[in-house]
Amino acid sequence: MKAEIISIGTELLLGQITDTNASYLASKLxxxxxxxxxxxxxxxxxxxxxxxxxxxxxxxxxxxxxGGLGPTEDDLTREAIAALMGEELTVDPELEHELREFFSxxxxxxxxxxxxxxxxxxxxxxxxxxxxxxxxxWVERDGRIIIxxxxxxxxxxxxxxxxxxxxxxxxIPEIIVSRTLKTQLLAEAAVxxxxxxxxxxxxxxxxxxxxxxxxxLRLTAKARSRDEAxxxxxxxxxxxxxxxxDSIWGCDDETLESVxxxxxxxxxxxxATMESCTGGLLASTITDVPGSSDYFKGGLVSYTNEAKVLYxxxxxxxxxxxxxxxxxxxxxxxxxxxxxxxxxxxxITGVAGPDPLEGKPPxxxxxxxxxxxxxxxxxxxxxxxxxxxxxxxxxxxxFELRRTLLSAV
Amino acid sequence: MKAEIISIGTELLLGQITDTNASYLASKLxxxxxxxxxxxxxxxxxxxxxxxxxxxxxxxxxxxxxGGLGPTEDDLTREAIAALMGEELTVDPELEHELREFFSxxxxxxxxxxxxxxxxxxxxxxxxxxxxxxxxxWVERDGRIIIxxxxxxxxxxxxxxxxxxxxxxxxIPEIIVSRTLKTQLLAEAAVxxxxxxxxxxxxxxxxxxxxxxxxxLRLTAKARSRDEAxxxxxxxxxxxxxxxxDSIWGCDDETLESVxxxxxxxxxxxxATMESCTGGLLASTITDVPGSSDYFKGGLVSYTNEAKVLYxxxxxxxxxxxxxxxxxxxxxxxxxxxxxxxxxxxxITGVAGPDPLEGKPPxxxxxxxxxxxxxxxxxxxxxxxxxxxxxxxxxxxxFELRRTLLSAV
Numbered sequence: 134m135k136a137e138i139i140s141i142g143t144e145l146l147l148g149q150i151t152d153t154n155a156s157y158l159a160s161k162l163x164x165x166x167x168x169x170x171x172x173x174x175x176x177x178x179x180x181x182x183x184x185x186x187x188x189x190x191x192x193x194x195x196x197x198x199x200g201g202l203g204p205t206e207d208d209l210t211r212e213a214i215a216a217l218m219g220e221e222l223t224v225d226p227e228l229e230h231e232l233r234e235f236f237s238x239x240x241x242x243x244x245x246x247x248x249x250x251x252x253x254x255x256x257x258x259x260x261x262x263x264x265x266x267x268x269x270x271w272v273e274r275d276g277r278i279i280i281x282x283x284x285x286x287x288x289x290x291x292x293x294x295x296x297x298x299x300x301x302x303x304x305i306p307e308i309i310v311s312r313t314l315k316t317q318l319l320a321e322a323a324v325x326x327x328x329x330x331x332x333x334x335x336x337x338x339x340x341x342x343x344x345x346x347x348x349x350l351r352l353t354a355k356a357r358s359r360d361e362a363x364x365x366x367x368x369x370x371x372x373x374x375x376x377x378x379d380s381i382w383g384c385d386d387e388t389l390e391s392v393x394x395x396x397x398x399x400x401x402x403x404x405a406t407m408e409s410c411t412g413g414l415l416a417s418t419i420t421d422v423p424g425s426s427d428y429f430k431g432g433l434v435s436y437t438n439e440a441k442v443l444y445x446x447x448x449x450x451x452x453x454x455x456x457x458x459x460x461x462x463x464x465x466x467x468x469x470x471x472x473x474x475x476x477x478x479x480x481i482t483g484v485a486g487p488d489p490l491e492g493k494p495p496x497x498x499x500x501x502x503x504x505x506x507x508x509x510x511x512x513x514x515x516x517x518x519x520x521x522x523x524x525x526x527x528x529x530x531x532f533e534l535r536r537t538l539l540s541a542v
Numbered sequence: 543m544k545a546e547i548i549s550i551g552t553e554l555l556l557g558q559i560t561d562t563n564a565s566y567l568a569s570k571l572x573x574x575x576x577x578x579x580x581x582x583x584x585x586x587x588x589x590x591x592x593x594x595x596x597x598x599x600x601x602x603x604x605x606x607x608x609g610g611l612g613p614t615e616d617d618l619t620r621e622a623i624a625a626l627m628g629e630e631l632t633v634d635p636e637l638e639h640e641l642r643e644f645f646s647x648x649x650x651x652x653x654x655x656x657x658x659x660x661x662x663x664x665x666x667x668x669x670x671x672x673x674x675x676x677x678x679x680w681v682e683r684d685g686r687i688i689i690x691x692x693x694x695x696x697x698x699x700x701x702x703x704x705x706x707x708x709x710x711x712x713x714i715p716e717i718i719v720s721r722t723l724k725t726q727l728l729a730e731a732a733v734x735x736x737x738x739x740x741x742x743x744x745x746x747x748x749x750x751x752x753x754x755x756x757x758x759l760r761l762t763a764k765a766r767s768r769d770e771a772x773x774x775x776x777x778x779x780x781x782x783x784x785x786x787x788d789s790i791w792g793c794d795d796e797t798l799e800s801v802x803x804x805x806x807x808x809x810x811x812x813x814a815t816m817e818s819c820t821g822g823l824l825a826s827t828i829t830d831v832p833g834s835s836d837y838f839k840g841g842l843v844s845y846t847n848e849a850k851v852l853y854x855x856x857x858x859x860x861x862x863x864x865x866x867x868x869x870x871x872x873x874x875x876x877x878x879x880x881x882x883x884x885x886x887x888x889x890i891t892g893v894a895g896p897d898p899l900e901g902k903p904p905x906x907x908x909x910x911x912x913x914x915x916x917x918x919x920x921x922x923x924x925x926x927x928x929x930x931x932x933x934x935x936x937x938x939x940x941f942e943l944r945r946t947l948l949s950a951v
Contacts, residue, residue, distance in 0.1 A: 146578045148569025149749065153560055155583070160557025169555040170590060172583035174564070181579065311556070322653040322675075325614035329655075332615055340586075341614050342553055343694065351558075406843075412829025413822035416843040420821025423896050423928060425845070432843035434815075434825040440840035440882055473849055487832050496648075514649050518673065519832060520696075 134305055136167045137193040139185050141200035141210055142284060143176040154199040154282075154289050165298055166305035166355075167195060177207040179216070186217045186279070194277055195301070200284030202267035204247040210281050211252055214272060220254035228252075228259055228268060235266055260296045264288045269296070309355050310362035314373060315387065316380040317347040317532040324348045327376050337365045339373065346389055346528055350377070382535055389531035390418050390425075396538040397428040397477075404534075405475035406432040407444060407465040409456065410483035410498055415527045430473040441465065445472050455491040457482050459510040462499035470503050477537070478503045479530055483513070485522045495519075498526040502537045509537060543576045543714060546602040548594050550609035550619055551693060552585040563608040563691075563698050572762065574707055575714035576604060586610060591622040595688070599626060603686055604710070609693030611676035613656040619690050620661055623681060629663035637661075637668055637677060644675055669705045673697045678705070718764050719771035723782060724796070725789040726756040726941040733757045736785050746774045748782065755798055755937055759786070791941055798940035799827050799834075805947040806837040806886075813943075814882035815841040816853060816874040818865065819892035819907055824936045839882040850874065854881050864900040866891050868919040871908035879912050886946070887912045888939055892922070894931045904928075907935040911946050918946060 138159070140152045155172045162169050170193065175185045182201070189196040201210030215222045228251035236243040250267050253259060260269030260280070265288040272279040280297055282289045316324060321343040325332070328350065331339045337354035350373055354365035374381060383392045397404055408415050416432030419425055435441040438456055442448050445468030446461060454460040465480025479502055486495025495517035502509045511533050515525040547568070549561045564581045571578050579602065584594045591610070598605040610619030624631045637660035645652040659676050662668060669678030669689070674697045681688040689706055691698045725733060730752040734741070737759065740748045746763035759782055763774035783790060792801045806813060817824045825841030828834055844850040847865055851857050854877035855870060863869040874889025888911055895904025904926035911918045920942050924934040 145565070146568055146581065147572065148565045148567070149751070151560060151562055151565040152581075156554070156557045156560040158557070159555055163556060170585065170587075171594075172555065172561075174581035176579065313558075320650070320653070322613035322655045326653050326655055329615070340552060340616060342558075343612070351553075351556075353556075411826070412834075412838075413825030413827075413841050413843065416822030417820070417826045417932070418822075420843075420845060420894070421929065421932075423894075425821075429821075429845045431845045431849035432822050432841075434822065434829075434841035434843070436829060436835050436838045436840045443840075443882070473852070485829070485832075516648070516673070518696075520830065523826070523830075 134167045134194050135192075136162060136169050136195040136197060137171040137173070137189050138169065139182075139189060139196065139198045140172065140174045141177065141182060141198060142174075143207070145174045146176050154284065154286060157286065157290060158197055158199070158293065161293060161298065163309040163311060163353075165302040166307040166309055167301065177201065177209060179209050179213055182209060182213040183216050186213055190217060190277060190279070196277075196279045198279065198281045199289055202250065202269070202281060202283045204244065204250055204266065208249075211249070211270065214257070214270065214279060214281065215254045218254060218256055218272070218274065220256060222252045222254055224248060224251050225253045225259065232266060260292055262288055262292055264291055306357060307355055308357065308359050308362050309353060310359065310366055311351060311353045312366050312370065313385050314350045314352070314370065314377070314381050315344075315347055315383045316350070316377060317382055317389075317528060319348055319380055321348050324350065324377070328373060331369070331372060334369070337369045339369065345524060347382070379536070382532055388421075389528055389535070390422050393419070393531050393534050393538065394422040394425055394428065396535060398424075400538065402476040402538070403428050403430050403474075404477050404479070405430045405469040405473035406479045406481075407435055407441075407469035408432065408479075408481040409435050409441070409465075410485045411481050411523045411527050411530075412436065412485070414523045415479065415481060415530055418527050418531070430475040433469055433472070435465070444468050457484055457491050457493045457497060457499065459499045459501070459512065462501035463503065463508050463510055466501035466503035466508065470505070476505065477534070479534060481526055481530055483522065483526055485519045486517050487519065496522050498522065498529070500526065500530045500533060502530075502534055504537055509533065543603050544601075545571060545576045545578050545604040545606060546580040546582070546598050547578065548591075548598060548605060548607045549581065549583045550586065550591060550607060551583075552587075552616070554583045555585045562695060563693065566695065566699060567606055567608070567702065570702060570707065573718050573720045574711040575716045575718050575764070576710065586616040586618055588618050588622055588625070591618060592625050595622055595626045599686060599688070605686075605688045607688065607690045608698055611659065611678070611690060611692045613653065613659055613675065617658075620658070620679065623666070623679065623688060623690065624663045627663060627665055627681070627683065629665060631661045631663055633657060633660050634662045634668065641675060669701055671697055671701055673700055680706075716764055717766065717768050717771050718762060719768060719775055720760060720762045721775050721779065722794050723759045723761070723779065723786070723790050724753075724756055724792045725759070725786060726791055726798075726937060728757055728789055730757050733759070733786070737782060740778070740781060743778070746778045748778065754933060756791075788945075791944055797830075798937055798944070799831050802828070802940050802943050802947065803831040803834055803837065805944060807833075809947065811885040811947070812837050812839050812883075813886050813888070814839045814878040814884035815888045815890075816844055816850075816878035817841065817888075817890040818844050818850070818874075819894040820890050820932050820936050820939075821845065821894070823932045824888065824890060824939055827936050827940070839884040842878055842881070844874070853877050866893055866900050866902045866906060866908065868908045868910070868921065871910035872912065872917050872919055875910035875912035875917065879914070885914065886943070888943060890935055890939055892931065892935055894928050895926050896928065905931055907931065907938070909935065909939045909942060911939075911943055913946060918942065
């Protein structure tokens with residue numbers, strides 16, 4: 134079933150709110166086997182709304198609208214649909230009764246303007262909305278459907294979950310299953326080239342996306358049952374994993390910090406950090422995981438050489454190699470481990486920029502991981518923007534930490 | 543000038559990302575005097591993209607696109623525009639040279655697929671993008687304009703600010719001047735009520751927005767000259783400041799960390815931190831400011847009681863008051879100051895959640911600021927979501943640090 138979304142409201146076009154209703158519905162439609170082909174935002178203008186609805190009615194089997202069902206003069210969704218269908222709006226006595234009840238339960242008398250929320254056209258059925266005063270509309274004619282939902286996200290989400298999704302799903306014979314594999318250390322184009330023989334597959338499909346935590350690969354399959362779609366995904370995943378190898382670090386909802394946290398918990402190991410160029414971002418990212426206090430002993434942010442020495446880095450190393458060096462990163466990892474009594478220490482030193490440091494350009498970083506048996510020293514080079522350097526070096530350190538944890542069986 | 547936005551990418555239609563580029567651009571267009579009438583999201587499908595572009599080209603004077611400029615096969619924005627204009631794509635030698643330089647500066651060889659990012663059509667000029675590999679396109683013909691920008695928000699936002707907005711603005715006869723005042727500690731509805739008498743003004747306008755660093759007030763004036771608009775803004779700003787008082791901490795591009803950094807620099811003071819529930823986010827935020835190494839001595843992340851004691855917090859205080867207490871926050875601030883030899887120490891302890899700690903609910907935090915003369919102890923209560931607690935407590939500490947710095951004349 135081909136679907137489109139029309140998001141209604143001038144506040145969207147003024148950038149006063151972001152259209153989270155469209156992304157919410159978009160994320161739900163695959164689960165019920167519906168393909169979303171277009172999303173349109175339009176203001177509270179009857180002519181432009183009607184034009185959008187007419188185009189949608191002609192090209193899509195299902196049209197979902199959000200917004201414009203309120204009681205004020207600029208709420209025009211009902212009027213636009215009635216005009217499109219050439220049908221007349223009339224007040225439904227039962228809806229009007231329910232609406233008056235809604236207000237009296239809250240101790241108010243219903244303002245007269247709210248009566249328009251009790252109107253219907255012959256092709257429309259009301260969809261209950263216990264969270265607000267605007268019932269939805271389920272409009273059906275000539276095998277096509279328009280579903281109009283209110284704009285406030287909590288009302289729209291309840292309506293989708295309790296009233297709409299099941300009813301739609303019963304009409305769809307197909308299931309869509311998606312899975313995301315996440316990589317580190319490779320550029321988008323490099324990943325694209327590596328998997329290019331698989332990109333032309335029509336079902337299941339493979340797509341490549343650049344995200345803040347690396348390049349993601351999305352596998353999507355359409356089938357008559359969840360099992361069949363799952364098998365198609367599994368076969369494609371095997372081929373992708375053969376190509377991408379150990380640059381894949383996680384999938385779906387996993388984050389670098391959750392993957393590292395799970396490995397530390399599983400192995401009963403603890404962690405400590407000392408960081409300079411990332412300025413605390415590594416510690417902060419590690420502690421984004423609930424329960425991280427079980428394995429994270431603490432972190433040291435050493436933004437000066439004095440602080441590094443104070444935390445236990447040998448001053449002779451700083452003098453000999455400079456603060457931005459593999460040797461100092463190694464000493465930082467070791468000092469963090471000792472100082473905080475942790476099993477594993479991570480050290481990061483580098484140049485966040487915008488200015489060079491010790492003659493090294495912004496975007497240079499040295500990462501060290503010391504697990505007591507071995508000290509791994511890794512060099513990183515990133516785009517020379519302060520925020521990017523901090524984020525990339527943090528991700529890189531977590532990725533390498535995962536590697537260390539996986540090899541330390 | 544009538545404008546529309548086309549946001550390109552199948553990941554939008556699958557609900558994997560929310561279209562923040564459209565809301566970003568929508569919020570910027572009024573400043574340059576442009577009316578936005580439509581936003582459309584379309585997937586990585588050449589036929590549907592071309593159809594959207596054609597409709598936009600026929601009905602709008604300005605079309606802004608985001609996304610689809612990457613190097614992979616499903617990045618089709620350039621192809622769709624070329625098809626619409628009936629023009630041929632060719633590789634621009636200068637762009638190709640710049641692209642190869644971009645890669646070699648990072649120590650990589652350019653993958654062959656990236657060459658398509660160096661293509662142009664006769665009606666298109668490249669728009670520089672130092673943050674990524676995809677230059678934008680400025681397409682102009684028959685008095686109409688298409689501006690194509692890359693999808694990653696940091697690239698799109700830089701391109702808008704540095705390359706596009708001024709050039710567009712020069713074509714519009716009216717001047718629009720905007721100024722944003724930023725507040726802390728107040729809820730959006732409370733700010734809205736406080737300034738409600740000013741909200742109905744048509745020119746200059748006042749609008750209220752909730753942002754991660756507090757509630758913002760945007761003042762916008764439209765006039766024939768910059769001076770005239772500036773005067774209108776100044777008068778409105780005075781009225782707003784009378785109402786909001788010292789909950790306003792900054793304006794326009796200022797961040798809490800940049801304001802604090804400027805005050806520290808001005809007064810020649812240094813800073814050190816010890817944090818538990820914020821897990822390093824305070825240190826990381828402070829070091830987001832270029833040059834922060836001049837005043838930030840370092841930070842300690844004490845995610846366990848042992849670490850707090852190790853860093854110099856008296857174990858008796860922890861036993862008597864618990865880790866989540868004003869007393870321990872004060873001791874953390876003092877210990878950070880002493881340990882790192884800084885003029886000012888900040889301590890934060892609290893419950894990030896999801897579970898309560900020592901019987902205290904998630905969202906509880908104690909902040910302490912010790913400048914050697916006085917120890918200020920502040921309690922914070924935030925929405926009990928882990929990320930919100932970390933962010934709010936960090937902002938709150940920076941806001942209070944600004945207060946301390948302002949009073950210590």
